[in-house]
Amino acid sequence: MRTQLMAVVMGALLTLGGTAAAQGAPAAPAQGAPATGKAGAKGPAAAKGKVEVTWWGHAAFIVRTPGGAVIAIDPWLTNPKAPQGVAQPEALDAILVSHGHFDHVGETKALAQKTGAKVFGSFELINLLGLPEAQAVGANAGGTFKVKDATIHLVEAVHSSSYQADPKGASQYAGAPLGFVIAIDNGPTLYHAGDTGAFAGMEIIAAQFKPTVAMLPIGGHFTMGPAEAAQAARLLKVQSIVPMHYGTFPLLQGTPDALRGELKTLRGPAKVLDLEPGKATAL
Structure with a gap:
């Protein structure tokens, strides 16, 4: 799959005049316990009582919580849809990586080293x-970790x-793919599905964690398209x-308007929030 994706990416990047690269290093077994990143304490908190989410294109997000947690998810921050002229985060407490494909690992290693x-x-990943x-916090589905005022499942x-x-x-082989539920103390509960199709277990996620906002792939081909994403939203409530x-x-042809349709x-009640890459949105 990487060979096919890389070919597509190179075509897109040549068109846009940009470049992108995956981050990687030789394997070295590592496992750690959750705690706040040393540079994360310098990150500004979100507006009082609000969670701020910034989409960096593709599946990459930066989440800031009222308690000062700064969390990056699938940080391919050099993707073709990434905002231009916006500085990458200097302070992070946690980086969540859903699976090993280059377009989700992204700049994980460089960001970890910097922050x-x-x-x-x-x-495994x-x-x-x-x-x-x-x-290094290697875990699996069922793992739960606390980062300031955010509980990550x-x-x-x-x-x-x-x-x-x-x-x-x-x-x-990089282990089983994951999604992430981020429950904010006295705030919303976010669900980042990673790369996935719709699956019946989303009903369990809904019952156990009660997410209010779901970040769902809609492009199709490698993940859900709009029709599956609408079904997923119904399962997740x-x-x-x-x-x-x-x-x-x-290849990723799904659109927010198609999802609305x-x-x-x-007759699903969920609202579609189109985020503009690089612009922080309060939830």
Whole structure:
């Protein structure tokens, strides 16, 4: 899958005049315990009582909580849809990586090195990334971690996962893919689905965690398209959907308007929130 995606990416990037690269390093087993990244304490808190979410295109987000937690999710911050002229975060407490594909690992290693943030993901993927032991939190679905006023739950996803540290080398199995539920103290509960299709277990996620906002892939081909995403929203019983993983490459053809149409067909009450890359949105 990486070979096909890389070919698509290179075409998109040549058109846009930009460049993108995956981050990787030789495997080194590592596992750590959750705690606040050393640079994360410097990050500004979100507006009082609000959670601020900034979409960086594709599946990449930066979340800021009222308690000062700064969390990056699937930080491919150099993707073709990333905002231009916007500085990457200087302070992070946590980096969440849903699976090993290059367009989700992104700049994880560089950001971890710069900020001292903990990196959370599947046990196998975290080992393959070769992170310092103090920053590596390898876990699996069912794991729960506290980062300031955010409680992070690792949940299942339906996808594949492999990691290629060396572009000329073979891909390695990177564990099961994950999604993330982020419950904010006295605030909303966010669900980042990672790369996935709709699956019945979303009903369990709804019953157990009661997410209010779901970040769902809608591009299709490698993930849900708009029709599946609408079904997922119904299973999750969320109030709002933030579309992601669409429009980055020609293969990802789903659109927010198509999602609205599918929700209308299902008479789903969820609202679609189109986020502008690089613009912080209060939830």
